[in-house]
Amino acid sequence: MRRQQEGRMAYSRESAQELAQSALLYLLQQPELAAGFLGTTGIEAAELRGMIGRPELAVHVLDYLLEDDSRVLDAAAMLQVSPTELISARTVLSGPGSYGWDAD
Numbered sequence: 001m002r003r004q005q006e007g008r009m010a011y012s013r014e015s016a017q018e019l020a021q022s023a024l025l026y027l028l029q030q031p032e033l034a035a036g037f038l039g040t041t042g043i044e045a046a047e048l049r050g051m052i053g054r055p056e057l058a059v060h061v062l063d064y065l066l067e068d069d070s071r072v073l074d075a076a077a078m079l080q081v082s083p084t085e086l087i088s089a090r091t092v093l094s095g096p097g098s099y100g101w102d103a104d
Helices: 013-028 031-041 045-051 054-066 069-079 083-094
Strands: 001-007 009-011
Touching: 001 031, 013 031, 013 054, 013 069, 031 054, 045 054, 054 069, 054 083, 069 083
Parallel strands: none
Antiparallel strands: 001 009
């Protein structure tokens, strides 16, 4: 569950995972994004279904979206969250300090 904290949303591990799953569904509905995601991660389409719900897939999804400003802005708009919420969710799933991002 997300909770409001100083104008931002604070994520639990569960809510961060849920946001990442929503982001994955968004990504898979965009053929160019889906192809780019699979190509970048090396994940085969056939193995994707078995990975759903795993934290490492969630981090890969969020990383892929966060690598490009237009991807993160478009995804945030479609998911009706702020771009910083995607970063916050990624930090919760991977731990503070990963990739130089600090926890909220």
